[in-house]
Amino acid sequence: MSEFDVIVVGAGPAGASAAIRLASNKVNVLLVDRADPPGSKNVSGGVLWGDSLGQVIPDWEKSNMLERYVEAKGVTFLTKDSKISIDFRSKKFGEYKSGYTVLRTKFDAWLAKKAKDAGAMVASGVTVDKIAMKDGKAIGVEQAGETITSDAVILAEGANSRIAYDSGLKKKPTDEKIALGVKEVIKLPEKTITERFNLTSPKMGFASEYVLGFLDGGVKAGGFLYTNKESISIGAVISMGDLRKNNQTYSFNVIEQFKDHPFIAPLIQDGRVEEYSAHLVPEGGMSVDSVYGNGYMIAGDTAGFTFSNGLVLQGMNYAIVSGIVAADSFMEKKGKGPDMNFANYGENLAKTFVMKDMKNFSGIDRVTWSETIHNTIPAIAEDAMLNIFSEDGNPKKHLSQIVLSSALKHKDKRKDLAVDLYRMIRRL
Amino acid sequence: MIEMALEIIVMIKQVPDSSEVVIDPVTFTLNRGAARNVINPADENAVEQALRIKDQNPDTHITVITMGPPFAESALLDCMARGVDRGILVTDRAFAGADTYPTGLTLAATITKIGKFDIIFAGEESTDSSTGHVGPGVAEFLGIEQASYTSNSWVEDGKVYAERQLEDGVETVRMEPPCLITVLTNSNIPRNATLRMKIDAMKRGIETWTLNDIGLKPEWVGLKGSPTIVKSMKSIQEKKREGKKFTPDQMDDFVNELVSKGILKLGDE
Numbered sequence: 228m229s230e231f232d233v234i235v236v237g238a239g240p241a242g243a244s245a246a247i248r249l250a251s252n253k254v255n256v257l258l259v260d261r262a263d264p265p266g267s268k269n270v271s272g273g274v275l276w277g278d279s280l281g282q283v284i285p286d287w288e289k290s291n292m293l294e295r296y297v298e299a300k301g302v303t304f305l306t307k308d309s310k311i312s313i314d315f316r317s318k319k320f321g322e323y324k325s326g327y328t329v330l331r332t333k334f335d336a337w338l339a340k341k342a343k344d345a346g347a348m349v350a351s352g353v354t355v356d357k358i359a360m361k362d363g364k365a366i367g368v369e370q371a372g373e374t375i376t377s378d379a380v381i382l383a384e385g386a387n388s389r390i391a392y393d394s395g396l397k398k399k400p401t402d403e404k405i406a407l408g409v410k411e412v413i414k415l416p417e418k419t420i421t422e423r424f425n426l427t428s429p430k431m432g433f434a435s436e437y438v439l440g441f442l443d444g445g446v447k448a449g450g451f452l453y454t455n456k457e458s459i460s461i462g463a464v465i466s467m468g469d470l471r472k473n474n475q476t477y478s479f480n481v482i483e484q485f486k487d488h489p490f491i492a493p494l495i496q497d498g499r500v501e502e503y504s505a506h507l508v509p510e511g512g513m514s515v516d517s518v519y520g521n522g523y524m525i526a527g528d529t530a531g532f533t534f535s536n537g538l539v540l541q542g543m544n545y546a547i548v549s550g551i552v553a554a555d556s557f558m559e560k561k562g563k564g565p566d567m568n569f570a571n572y573g574e575n576l577a578k579t580f581v582m583k584d585m586k587n588f589s590g591i592d593r594v595t596w597s598e599t600i601h602n603t604i605p606a607i608a609e610d611a612m613l614n615i616f617s618e619d620g621n622p623k624k625h626l627s628q629i630v631l632s633s634a635l636k637h638k639d640k641r642k643d644l645a646v647d648l649y650r651m652i653r654r655l
Numbered sequence: 656m657i658e659m660a661l662e663i664i665v666m667i668k669q670v671p672d673s674s675e676v677v678i679d680p681v682t683f684t685l686n687r688g689a690a691r692n693v694i695n696p697a698d699e700n701a702v703e704q705a706l707r708i709k710d711q712n713p714d715t716h717i718t719v720i721t722m723g724p725p726f727a728e729s730a731l732l733d734c735m736a737r738g739v740d741r742g743i744l745v746t747d748r749a750f751a752g753a754d755t756y757p758t759g760l761t762l763a764a765t766i767t768k769i770g771k772f773d774i775i776f777a778g779e780e781s782t783d784s785s786t787g788h789v790g791p792g793v794a795e796f797l798g799i800e801q802a803s804y805t806s807n808s809w810v811e812d813g814k815v816y817a818e819r820q821l822e823d824g825v826e827t828v829r830m831e832p833p834c835l836i837t838v839l840t841n842s843n844i845p846r847n848a849t850l851r852m853k854i855d856a857m858k859r860g861i862e863t864w865t866l867n868d869i870g871l872k873p874e875w876v877g878l879k880g881s882p883t884i885v886k887s888m889k890s891i892q893e894k895k896r897e898g899k900k901f902t903p904d905q906m907d908d909f910v911n912e913l914v915s916k917g918i919l920k921l922g923d924e
Contacts, residue, residue, distance in 0.1 A: 350857070
């Protein structure tokens, strides 16, 4: 007889959602997190896209844990001197769901409290050492030499998957499969933010992704800037390989260069840095051979469930859905004999957007982290825009001529460009 | 050493993490809302000291008490996870706004209700008010001996010994139980709780007592029972400092600027 039905390791969106779902269905669940308050070591850019949380917290949109609703979405290329961007705003973001900005420290503690309120036992400030295995089956978790037993373990420990590595469930990622996220939260008055980003009300927000095509040493990094109620989350996701290669470039240099950019600095001007953090970001889709085994399931970042195509950066919604599906998959097995091999989790997950996106967009990281996206396209675009929008008294050219002549300036990149454009069309 | 069955009570307080507290620039009050709540650091040392005595005297039974809001439960559970046997939260709306006098009275009444005790431990002072009143106050209310500013204590032949850190040395005192000891911050390294101990603590749970349970009158506690009135608070404003940049080829300007500001005096003058 196990002490718990389920032990969930990690109180992030995946783990907390699983625990809420299980506890609400009278399952005896323990949620363990290394931080106290639970979740306070978690980091992400800070937009929760979609409405998957509604599956476990029906009135979540009324929560005061949400910062602003994204009514304006940007995608921006930055070169040293220029900014080329799409700034999409739509009244239709009423009927079509975008996302809410959140501050994770607060938000994740709230999620863990929801799990506790639903009846889960929440142990915080303690780090699980590994999954306890017996005859190839997970029988609980080990901590400080003691085993806490459960019928099933849901592993949702995040991107830095120490337990998964130590328990032999996941190989350490190569530099291509992991990036470093660095982030600052910059305090500004609510009114200033609403005015600076031309937002229609203090409840509405702006979220933009950036290609940072101007960094010292050609380091590849994506930037993000999201508005909270009274602060701005700004940060960069940096290629681990580039950081290592270019040992003069530290991650703080990248975020400083981003913040100092002539078209970013005014947005955060007079703000005070209130918080800084760093975290690993999984890249390139599913990062485990199997998301389940005998007695365990893997959810969220640990399984590599994040999505990035350069236009959107998502993770929390993937985490939430995978956590919920893991919980449901346990409940399908509960009380039906000793079989705890969660092949049903794999099958159930395959029916959701989580696994479908992982499949359909597999290999997209080769595009999003390409030289073409980070340096060649921004340079061509800048050149073309200058040609189109400046007036030098010469006869005007056709758009195709302009783009072609700009592209020809980067002849050396011609082959890469062709390959990457082909990939882009296929993958995006 | 004669082993004896000791009853120890530790008084703790949950405080906002001092590294996260900010002063509201308008009202000059502490903005506690932004900071996470932790056990007052000196109280963690007091709990650890009690646990060390229990390590030496396994029959020891330790009760941890706190007066505070309902969410102070987590602080008590944290202590229980480290090896404390029992946790009591004394909570009541009537306690709100208490200064150190009714706080001491409330804790003393709680201890009286608990009954038998040999040693009471408390942290030397709290990080959020730094008065150091409550521990000694409780000793006075209960009419027992006390040793303050201690870095170590033990029980030998039925006597309680404590080392007090004084300005010019260490004083070892011997007391008859029951007595009260306040413990210095950083006087020991508090132990960590394991997951197993945390689970057990949560399963055992804490007890919650109210004003009714400890038999005090509403006018003796909380704001009504508090003789201290804070008339005003002043926040120290940081001076704005100006900066000016000089490049290496502007060293003359740099020196002249310093001289004109009276910061630098040239030798010949």
